Amino acid sequence: MLNPARKMRQPLRNIHLWTGLTLGLALSLFSLFGSILFFRSEIDRAAQPKWISKSVERPNSPLDAAALNVATRWPGSRLSRVTIASSADGTPLEMALRTATGDNLRVFANTRSGEVLGTFRLPWLELLTNLHHNLLLGPTGRGLAGIFGITLFVMSLSGLCLWLFRKPRISGIWQIQRGGSRSRLYFDLHKTAGLLSYSILLIVSLTGIAMVR
Numbered sequence: 001m002l003n004p005a006r007k008m009r010q011p012l013r014n015i016h017l018w019t020g021l022t023l024g025l026a027l028s029l030f031s032l033f034g035s036i037l038f039f040r041s042e043i044d045r046a047a048q049p050k051w052i053s054k055s056v057e058r059p060n061s062p063l064d065a066a067a068l069n070v071a072t073r074w075p076g077s078r079l080s081r082v083t084i085a086s087s088a089d090g091t092p093l094e095m096a097l098r099t100a101t102g103d104n105l106r107v108f109a110n111t112r113s114g115e116v117l118g119t120f121r122l123p124w125l126e127l128l129t130n131l132h133h134n135l136l137l138g139p140t141g142r143g144l145a146g147i148f149g150i151t152l153f154v155m156s157l158s159g160l161c162l163w164l165f166r167k168p169r170i171s172g173i174w175q176i177q178r179g180g181s182r183s184r185l186y187f188d189l190h191k192t193a194g195l196l197s198y199s200i201l202l203i204v205s206l207t208g209i210a211m212v213r
Contacts, residue, residue, distance in 0.1 A: 015154065015158045026148070027152065030132060030148075033128055033131065033132040034132060036128060037128065037129060037132055040125060040129070043122070043125060044122060044125065047122055048108075048120055049118070049120065051092050051108060051110075051117040051118070052117075053110040053112075053113060053115050053117065054115070055110065055113040055114075055115035056113070057113045057114075057115075058112060058113060059113065059114055061114075062093075062109075062110070062111055062112055062113060062114040063082070063084075063093070063114070064114070065113065065114025065115075066093060066095065066109035066110075066114035066115075066116070067079065067095075067114075068114070069109065069114055069115065069116045070095060070097060070107055070109070070116060073116055074097065074099050074100070074105070075100065076099070076100030077097045077098060077099045077100060077105075078097060078098050079095055079096070079097045080096045080097060080098060081095070081096040082094070082095050082096075083095075083096075084111070085111075090111070091111070092108040092109055092110055092111060092117055093108070093109050093110075093111050094106060094107070094108055095107045095108075095109065105119050105121075106119060106120055106121055107119050108120060133145065152201060153201075153202065
């Protein structure tokens with residue numbers, strides 16, 4: 001009679017192998033996208049034009065003046081968000097609005113006069129954000145991203161189970177045999193790298209699952 005651990009090893013090996021091959025490239029790309037999006041604010045600020053204000057007006061409420069100027073320029077538009085910089089370095093305030101024709105705009109206005117300075121957007125960065133969070137499929141894509149996170153979790157867990165079923169010695173967790181066969185060296189490298197990255201993969205997968213709620 002086969003040992004239960006040995007009986008479970010092959011199915012787990014297959015799960016680990018095929019999910020790893022299938023999702024390896026996707027995981028690498030999404031990790032790259034996530035790294036880029038971590039600096040999204042910095043990229044956005046660096047790409048913005050040098051806003052120049054021509055108005056000398058100083059209304060009591062620049063925010064109200066900006067809202068009035070936006071309503072005059074885009075009749076029927078609706079403001080959804082206003083962002084005011086915490087620093088006093090002349091950074092314009094940003095307003096997100098939806099026009100009467102259904103377009104989404106990012107409008108920038110002077111913080112002292114309320115003058116509309118212009119609009120700005122980075123289509124490639126917006127596309128990357130939508131791809132990373134929603135797979136370009138809206139709510140359906142967000143659900144698929146959750147499935148991806150679950151699959152990533154299963155892949156990580158199956159690799160850990162495969163290692164535990166071998167009944168490893170705790171003292172040899174980080175040991176890499178250099179004098180043995182090439183296959184043994186590759187296995188030790190894979191094992192060590194897998195154990196090091198398991199905690200990161202676990203966090204990434206669980207937070208990805210939580211984000212789709």
